[in-house]
Amino acid sequence: MSATKRSRAIPGAVEPDPGPRVKRQRTDLLILGAGGAGLVAALHAHSANPALHVTIAVKGLLGKCGCTRMVQGGYNVALAPGDSVERHFMDTIEGGKWLPDQDLAWALVTGAIERIHELENELGCFFDRNADGSMHQKAFAGQTFDRTVHKGDLTGIEIMNRLAEQVWARGIHRLEEHRALDFVAAAGKDDAGALAGVLLADIRTGDYVFVQAKAVLLATGGGPTMYRFHTPSGDKSCDGLAMAMRFGLPLRDMEMVQFHPTGLLAGRETRMTGTVLEEGLRGAGGYLQNGDGNRFMERYDERAERATRDIVSRAIYAEMRAGRTTPNGGVYLSMGHLGPANVRRQFKGMVERCADCGFDLAAGKVEVVPTAHYMMGGVEFAPDCTTECAGLFVAGEDSGGVHGANRLGGNGVANSTVFGGVAGDTIAAWLARDGAWREPDAVALEAARARAEAPFMHRRSDPGALESIRGRLYDVMWDDAGIVRDAAGLARAASALDALGAELAATGIRDGERAFNLTWHDGLNLANLIAVSKVIVRAARTRENSRGAHYRSDYPDTGDLSTSTFVRVRQRDERLEAEAVPVRFTRVAPGRSLLDPWSGP
Ligand SMILES: Cc1cc2nc3c(=O)[nH]c(=O)nc-3n(C[C@H](O)[C@H](O)[C@H](O)COP(=O)(O)OP(=O)(O)OC[C@H]3O[C@@H](n4cnc5c(N)ncnc54)[C@H](O)[C@@H]3O)c2cc1C
Numbered sequence: 001m002s003a004t005k006r007s008r009a010i011p012g013a014v015e016p017d018p019g020p021r022v023k024r025q026r027t028d029l030l031i032l033g034a035g036g037a038g039l040v041a042a043l044h045a046h047s048a049n050p051a052l053h054v055t056i057a058v059k060g061l062l063g064k065c066g067c068t069r070m071v072q073g074g075y076n077v078a079l080a081p082g083d084s085v086e087r088h089f090m091d092t093i094e095g096g097k098w099l100p101d102q103d104l105a106w107a108l109v110t111g112a113i114e115r116i117h118e119l120e121n122e123l124g125c126f127f128d129r130n131a132d133g134s135m136h137q138k139a140f141a142g143q144t145f146d147r148t149v150h151k152g153d154l155t156g157i158e159i160m161n162r163l164a165e166q167v168w169a170r171g172i173h174r175l176e177e178h179r180a181l182d183f184v185a186a187a188g189k190d191d192a193g194a195l196a197g198v199l200l201a202d203i204r205t206g207d208y209v210f211v212q213a214k215a216v217l218l219a220t221g222g223g224p225t226m227y228r229f230h231t232p233s234g235d236k237s238c239d240g241l242a243m244a245m246r247f248g249l250p251l252r253d254m255e256m257v258q259f260h261p262t263g264l265l266a267g268r269e270t271r272m273t274g275t276v277l278e279e280g281l282r283g284a285g286g287y288l289q290n291g292d293g294n295r296f297m298e299r300y301d302e303r304a305e306r307a308t309r310d311i312v313s314r315a316i317y318a319e320m321r322a323g324r325t326t327p328n329g330g331v332y333l334s335m336g337h338l339g340p341a342n343v344r345r346q347f348k349g350m351v352e353r354c355a356d357c358g359f360d361l362a363a364g365k366v367e368v369v370p371t372a373h374y375m376m377g378g379v380e381f382a383p384d385c386t387t388e389c390a391g392l393f394v395a396g397e398d399s400g401g402v403h404g405a406n407r408l409g410g411n412g413v414a415n416s417t418v419f420g421g422v423a424g425d426t427i428a429a430w431l432a433r434d435g436a437w438r439e440p441d442a443v444a445l446e447a448a449r450a451r452a453e454a455p456f457m458h459r460r461s462d463p464g465a466l467e468s469i470r471g472r473l474y475d476v477m478w479d480d481a482g483i484v485r486d487a488a489g490l491a492r493a494a495s496a497l498d499a500l501g502a503e504l505a506a507t508g509i510r511d512g513e514r515a516f517n518l519t520w521h522d523g524l525n526l527a528n529l530i531a532v533s534k535v536i537v538r539a540a541r542t543r544e545n546s547r548g549a550h551y552r553s554d555y556p557d558t559g560d561l562s563t564s565t566f567v568r569v570r571q572r573d574e575r576l577e578a579e580a581v582p583v584r585f586t587r588v589a590p591g592r593s594l595l596d597p598w599s600g601p
Helices: 034-048 084-095 102-122 155-169 239-246 311-321 340-346 349-354 411-434 440-459 465-480 489-506 519-542
Strands: 005-006 014-016 022-034 054-058 173-176 176-184 194-203 210-218 256-264 287-290 332-336 366-376 378-380 392-394 565-570 575-582
Touching: 014 411, 014 575, 022 034, 022 194, 022 411, 034 054, 034 155, 034 210, 034 411, 054 176, 054 210, 084 102, 102 411, 102 565, 155 411, 176 239, 176 440, 176 519, 194 440, 210 239, 210 411, 210 440, 239 378, 239 565, 256 311, 287 311, 311 332, 340 349, 392 411, 440 519, 465 489, 465 519, 489 519, 519 565, 519 575
Parallel strands: 022 054, 022 210, 054 173, 210 392
Antiparallel strands: 005 014, 176 194, 194 210, 256 366, 287 332, 332 366, 565 575
16 A cells, blocks of 8 residues: 555645554453463463453464563472472562562462462473472572572473463464554543553554454563663564553553673674573573683672672673673673583573574683663552553563562563463453443544554655664663663663654655555554653653662662652653652561561561
């Protein structure tokens, strides 16, 4: 289809093509995203009520996209004798620097036990075992017990394959290669503030589809792909977070972007750069060495390479800033001292990935750099996955509050599968009570369509325009809103993001064809990334202390733990508003521990 058409009124003049019309579909439950959260939610909702019409809409192919598939290290769960949910909870709270919502963290650690048994016994996942038949659990940084269940170092593939098989087997409706664009509010005073459904774009045809749904689960999985080095899959561009923000929902902890310390550094020209080399490598005894060949972590933390991700990332960044770097500008990860055959056996996937890029992980050294990995922040939600908006639920990396200032390795996939299941159960019960289809507000629906259509309305379309904007976005976020922040850098980032947003809004698409128009989707991705980057910067400017992943060189102190606050950001009339909200210590107060029998809130 052409982006422009000849006007009848003025011969030769060109007027905008209104674009394709919107098709309509109906479902009981629409799930956005097919990672661990989305798929477990679908299975739970279906088990609770097989008569429900459940639709999963996903930007890529079901089972093949998102980050759950990329999970390498494993899944935290307190199973072994000597470990306990209280210990897992305390590690999560202390790792999160007392910012997690304690009821959410408790739901995570207790729900993980139920979910891992379900994954094994009902869904058929095979995890590695000890000689005595018990589940093998390995060490992950920042934890006081070896509690990470895994399948070699390719745990996510095992989980996703089994989940996807079950979804296919149960006839759950799928909209693959469908991109969610915006939530659409219901029409009418009686339904004010309620959700009518979601506008999507069918990537294969370019058609718009409005899916009217009684309930919607947001599970598009965050993903900080606005940083120069990042780990998440290419389909992730913070779409769900941007949609939630435009819909007026509050986001929390958005300043908390986790950098994984060891992203592969294979040069700027390859997408392999930034992909993660798992934490278990350091857990098993791997060394970090700077460009001079010296180990440096002991200078930064007594736990050395086993310190939490935030500390290791900052230490590497400091070595980089001091110029003690490898040829490509990072540091080395070295495993050879643990015995090459042993490393090859324990970390087969990692060894092969490094070999693909010309590095010998088993016997030599691999260049690594901190890489943006995970967003602790997301939509505010309750332990039953409800949000401020009736009928809109959230689970997985799109949600905020479970991890606080720092996510423990292994708590990510636990988070998505635990809360995915909770969401499925909650939604099935909610639908039985309150579920109803609502008519969309025509103005809101058209506004959503017009927003997606806007790039076709502009004439400017320099080749490489989007690439240039993306490159500058990477630089702004890495340099001024990355591992170390300060007021001047964040102010620079805020104005640079405004300018990039305006430039993108004025950038058009040369080719008016909508079917598989990846330039169009690239532009939509960038718009969401810039919108969410602004939230990150706004939250980072609001937090004038240093906690976990958020480090301000102008405010290096942690601040008083007992008066901890989290940052809530909300969009009102195109403006971002931020506020500091007190953390409620519902289970344990700072300085106390659930492991101490005399402890309490
Ligand atoms: C390389 C890597 C390794 C990791 N290793 C571990 C580990 O060892 N242990 C651990 O606990 N965690 C790990 N994590 C984190 C973990 O992957 C995430 O915490 C978790 O998988 C997130 O699950 P999710 O369901 O929320 O999102 P995802 O699994 O990312 O799924 C998101 C889904 O949403 C879809 N989507 C996105 N945008 C749209 C849109 N606009 N419309 C429709 N669909 C959309 C995507 O296509 C995808 O299907 C790792 C992450 C990465 C990147």
